[in-house]
Amino acid sequence: MRQQPKSLLCSNNCMTNLSSRPARLSRRAGLRYLSPYLLLFPAFLFLGLFVFWPVAYSIYLSTMDWKLGYASREFVLLDNFVDLLTSDDFWNAAKNTGIYTVLMSSLSIGIGLILSLAIIGARRFHSFWQALFFLPVAATMAAMAVVWRFIFDSHIGVLNAFLLRIGMNSVAWLTQNTTAMGAVIVVGIWSNAGYAMVFFIAGLSNIPKTLYEAAAIDGASSPRQFFSITWPLLSPTTLFIMIIMTVRALASFDIVKVLTDGGPVGATQVLSHLLYEEAFKFFDTGYASGIAVVFFILVLALALLQMRVEKWVHYQ
């Protein structure tokens, strides 16, 4: 705990002393009292300007009927939210966001865990494998999505060329309702599994080897060691990755924008892309701000929910 300035903590006995001290000393004490706040001020200012103010302004705009660039705006209170909650497009996007978030996050975490176990268990080239699987994370997603678009293309895509070569039928991956979301999820996993892997490797490295040695002496099999030692002790890392992955999945925009543009006919429309379309394609700033507010509440609620899972986390 931070030490308080003595002059403010002493009893009646020293109050007399305080009053008799020179003013310079009390100024110094005041400065000491204020200094933490002064030091925090730049960070507060930054957060205020670039985080809290935009959030507050978004909430304000969500109560307005305003088209970007238009001179007039009208206060409509909750009309944008009523429109939103009665719109099929919104619920379709919410459903797709849920599907994408659950599947992309869980599969990325699962694959990331398998990769990290494989790399930790490998005898050589640890760094090479790490770098290889982490590369998609470092790549610019919008550019990579263009490449994936041409891999998945029905007529000029590499994937269909391969399928045809091995005697199978080609598939319209991005233009069929049944396959488009799957394709988007695959690219999401490709770009996120390496991210989970790096954290799992760090988590695995922190588990004391002695635990495995003791378990081996007791005759525990490899699966038993995994479920009794590795998995419980990786739970703090898993919780952290779950939160990060969920936020990344919810914020996924570039993959959808480049790969399918929300199509075909809304099959891959997610909330972040719907927000973009309303704001920057249809210029409906008030309505788009309404989506942003709902989105913000959703992310906050999910993060809080995940924090409640913390009681099952083992910190050794």
Place this chain on the structure above:
Amino acid sequence: MKTIMFVLVLLLSVASFTLATPQQESTDKPIRLTFYHYASQTHLLYINPLKEGFEKAYPNVTIESVEVASGGYEALSQKILLGLAAGDPPDVGQVGYTLLRTMVESGGAVALDDYMNSDSKFKKGNLFPAMMSLGQAEGKQFLVPIGTSTPALFNNMDLFNDVGLDPENPPKSWADARAAAVKFKAKDHLGIFWGWQVTGNWIFQAMLENLGGKMANEAGTQILFNDAKGLRVLEYLADLTKNGLMPVTDQGLGTFVAGNLGMWVDSSFQRVNTPKQANFPVRMSPMPTPDGSLPRVPAGGNGAMLFAKDKAKRDVAWNFIRWITEEEASRLLAANSGYTPANQAVIEALISQHADDKNYKVTLDQAARVVPWYSWPGKNGNKISAVLKDMQEAVIVGSKTPKQAIDEAAAEVTALLK
């Protein structure tokens, strides 16, 4: 006293003349104009020469570009609207024709009629009336065309020869196009791709109007696209995709230049770009129509709009907009893009100069047949275009029947127009 009165009257006369004449500000002082424009690689090919040409003609003016490199005309308009919202709009902005009404309704665009009527250097008679009408809203001229494109058919001549069709005589009617697509399919090629995805309603409008239909009434208060003619357009597209005669994709250019697509309906803007990317000869022809007649072609493309707040800048910005319509600028545009300028005399000169260029001839001949690209009124114009795009996509991917898709779209558009 008389002398003083004379001087005062003289001064007042000069002042009132200056105030009443909105253009022709002295251009001696150095002045900077901000110009928001599209800056994809193909667009820069003509925008940069236009800027340089104007700066050469007006050495005291420097054009400061604000470039939008991707996201289409929507992204460019978003940038302009952001400038308007921030109280710092560009002096001149490049705007896609379909976004004209959005810009006008924002209240930030300046009508050009006063300048056009009082500037003797502006030769309205030189410009195609049909193209100038693309820039009119609320009875005023807000936009002057920079470049106009029209739908056209691009034919892969190698594939035509491969299936025994004459590349010099491409299909003229919808039935001919379908029959040709059947021949392409029989030899494992892709038949025809109608570029339905271009903004979502451009090609649809072209097909509909060549059937005699309309998107909506003049006032934009009642939709008309959902009649039997609109349904026939969707049924035609559904028939093509269902029978494997049209690829189910939204990648027109990529699919065509890959070399296995016989015919592709898209913008004449591709006249310069596509043959360079393709490793086969490309022959352009007019877009097929229901009965094989020459098509009515909705004009795509963009124009320049005036947004300057400052009077002096407005005057200079008008000079830039006027210069774009003149011969030098029109020639620069035609030489560096697939666009057609609005200048009638230049088009006629180009037709005679490029009589041997069959692809160019198609583009230039169509200039006289342009009809306005329908710009939906009200705040939901862009949303309506998106609904129409979804309508076509649903039919093309087979998730809805043409009747179901057009009925649902009609209900949605009607609600958005209220």
